[in-house]
Amino acid sequence: MNADELEQHLAHFREVCTNEGLKLTYQRIEVFEEVVGSRDHPDAETIFNRVRDRLPTVSLDTIYRTLWMLNAVGLITTVGPPREKVRFDADVTPHHHFVCSRCGAVYDINCPELGPVEAPNHIEGVGQVQSVRLELRGLCRQCAGHI
Amino acid sequence: MNADELEQHLAHFREVCTNEGLKLTYQRIEVFEEVVGSRDHPDAETIFNRVRDRLPTVSLDTIYRTLWMLNAVGLITTVGPPREKVRFDADVTPHHHFVCSRCGAVYDINCPELGPVEAPNHIEGVGQVQSVRLELRGLCRQCAGHI
């Protein structure tokens, strides 16, 4: 990411903060820059360590708060179901999942139209694909009703 | 799940245990039955509580060991990347992920052919879909090389 792109991201970030009434702190700017500049889907502790290089007294709690805040305003997202413990599934045949982003509930989607999705060949540069499944994310009926 | 289906699953389980040199313990049978009979993608503690109704002295450690064992031999699977902490992603545009089932690394897949997948209408019975992404699972190059 070059300096121009970064500046664009930061401008957007400042704008969002103003609109949402969020204070623009050094901690938030550093965390945001760190995630935006990362290609490796870092976890909170990795971000903590990187940010600490520049803000030695930053706390892990601030990292978490900031990350969830950025997630809440749509500037970043999470990989996989958020905040979750491991869940197990005895159905090892191809099928898809709907994950509620609020309560974490997981529903099976057995849907012939979606079919067994095939991975294109050029993904083999990354690794051997063993399975492909869709992760549909959104609000389940119950959670949607409580808003 | 009716009695016949359950018996079929158990027969397969016994076969796998024999082939793999795994002992057929009451604990393992109860855990397996519990996961196979569940439709709600339970977490370890939920399984622990249910199994404890029949085996009051079972330990949580046994539940975890058994679940990972069942996962290792392919009888069950996990929802989302296994064993993971939350990871963050600054790319909020539609794209897909390749998750290594061994080391947990996550790679972005930007692949026009896979396209922005659309959720079929009848999924709205479950909830409001906000995003759809593919989760490709398999072994990344590095891990594939170490086998």
Place this chain on the structure above:
DNA sequence: AGACATATAGGATATATTCCTATTTAGGAA
């Protein structure tokens, strides 16, 4: 510059998972 609401640091706490080890058990051998 001053006031106030919000954010932070740092430690305490909560929760999820794995490790350690003495004891028990499954399954094969006698």
Place this chain on the structure above:
DNA sequence: TTCCTAAATAGGAATATATCCTATATGTCT
């Protein structure tokens, strides 16, 4: 059936991950 041995278990300790609490500090608005 009984014995033997490697593997599995129970239970508690330890670790890892994430959140809560609260006194202090800092943006933002005026």
